[in-house]
Amino acid sequence: MNNKKLLNKTTNSFLIYAIIILLISAPLFYLVSQWLYVYETDEVLHFHKGAFIKESHKDFTQKDIDLWNKYNNEVMIVPDMGVTKDSIVGKMLYDSIAKEKEPFRVLYAPVTINGKKYTYTEKINLLEMEGMVFSIAGMFLFIIIMLLIGIIWISKATAAKIWSPFYNTLNQIQDFEIDKNKPPHFIPTDIDEFDRLNKSLERLIEKNTAIYKSQREFVENAAHELQTPLALFQTKIDTLTQLDLNEEQSLLVASLNTDVSRLNRLNKNLLLLSKIDNESFLEKSDIVLNDYINKHLDFFTEQANAKNLTIITEFTSTLSLTGNPALTEVLINNLFLNAIRHNEKNGKIIITTLNNELIFANTGQNSPLKIEKLFNRFSKTNPSSQGNGLGLAIIKKITELNHWQINYSFQDNLHHFSVKF
Numbered sequence: 001m002n003n004k005k006l007l008n009k010t011t012n013s014f015l016i017y018a019i020i021i022l023l024i025s026a027p028l029f030y031l032v033s034q035w036l037y038v039y040e041t042d043e044v045l046h047f048h049k050g051a052f053i054k055e056s057h058k059d060f061t062q063k064d065i066d067l068w069n070k071y072n073n074e075v076m077i078v079p080d081m082g083v084t085k086d087s088i089v090g091k092m093l094y095d096s097i098a099k100e101k102e103p104f105r106v107l108y109a110p111v112t113i114n115g116k117k118y119t120y121t122e123k124i125n126l127l128e129m130e131g132m133v134f135s136i137a138g139m140f141l142f143i144i145i146m147l148l149i150g151i152i153w154i155s156k157a158t159a160a161k162i163w164s165p166f167y168n169t170l171n172q173i174q175d176f177e178i179d180k181n182k183p184p185h186f187i188p189t190d191i192d193e194f195d196r197l198n199k200s201l202e203r204l205i206e207k208n209t210a211i212y213k214s215q216r217e218f219v220e221n222a223a224h225e226l227q228t229p230l231a232l233f234q235t236k237i238d239t240l241t242q243l244d245l246n247e248e249q250s251l252l253v254a255s256l257n258t259d260v261s262r263l264n265r266l267n268k269n270l271l272l273l274s275k276i277d278n279e280s281f282l283e284k285s286d287i288v289l290n291d292y293i294n295k296h297l298d299f300f301t302e303q304a305n306a307k308n309l310t311i312i313t314e315f316t317s318t319l320s321l322t323g324n325p326a327l328t329e330v331l332i333n334n335l336f337l338n339a340i341r342h343n344e345k346n347g348k349i350i351i352t353t354l355n356n357e358l359i360f361a362n363t364g365q366n367s368p369l370k371i372e373k374l375f376n377r378f379s380k381t382n383p384s385s386q387g388n389g390l391g392l393a394i395i396k397k398i399t400e401l402n403h404w405q406i407n408y409s410f411q412d413n414l415h416h417f418s419v420k421f
Helices: 006-054 062-071 127-175 192-241 247-277 289-307 325-341 391-401
Strands: 075-079 087-095 100-113 116-125 285-288 310-315 320-323 348-353 357-362 405-411 414-420
Touching (some): 006 087, 006 116, 006 127, 062 075, 087 116, 127 192, 192 247, 247 391, 285 325, 289 310, 289 325, 320 325, 325 348, 325 357, 325 391, 391 414
Antiparallel strands (some): 087 100, 100 116, 285 320
């Protein structure tokens, strides 16, 4: 769906309304002008006929009438045509000057001369009227169009200036990241609504930033505080495993050992996320991913043997990048472990390197994962999984920190996780 800009939407609405009014008013103006001209022409015909009657034409002889008709082409006195009252009609008559038919208004009126009935006829050419109406209509259209263009231009220019604080606020909110500790600075405005919006956003950002910092500090402190008791717990379990225990006790201790190991991994991941948030990994160097993957391939192959997985490497090019070695190692480890943990027995893992992209593809469930919460913390596609739901969240955080891009797709029954550098 293509969204429209606020200024364009308001301007377009105004423009559409103006065009509709113009389309209605232009022909209406022409019709009204035409009617008024015809009405005035008919009034002139009646006036001329009234003036003719008032003047001394009652004593006209036939010879006078013939002379009148000879020298008055527009006004004629013809034998009685049976007209009983004044009537005006529109006709197309031949014009000897233009040598073509043109529109006329013709008056037929009964008159009496020397006691004899005649019919008074007078005609007025309407062609000049049409030219005049068209000229006026053209001028009217030109003025209206120039007026509309001026209004629209002034509206856009004025609106752009008035709405500039809003767009400034919008751009700053779009670029704002709560974990970067860089609050937006909104430009001052004398518009009450925008000022209230900015102040509300400042309060909201300040409150949420404080809550975010508090939560981050709590997680970091809790993870640090848990390190010592977890280490002691692990030591005591290791001591218990060395004692002479019966089968039931051994199973219980083994279960405790598994749970403590998961707690240790969770605690280490939380500490890692805290360090990433605090930008503790600033050192960068050149890294060749192909070399790192080959170096640790035996270790991950051993991890994959539990599910009898086949690991295939397709190094089509040497993938070099600049990044923090420790974080890059964590990124590769988590991609590997994710591909192993969520795989199926007798499945496969395909690792591909391109010029600027690393792809891990693995078998697994036969349907795509839900992308909406895939990289969220503590989000698990399989609730029974042994993972803690932080692996993909750490991958996402590392890629964001380095301005890399992580993508997921499901093709040919394989789950693809690709990192573009």
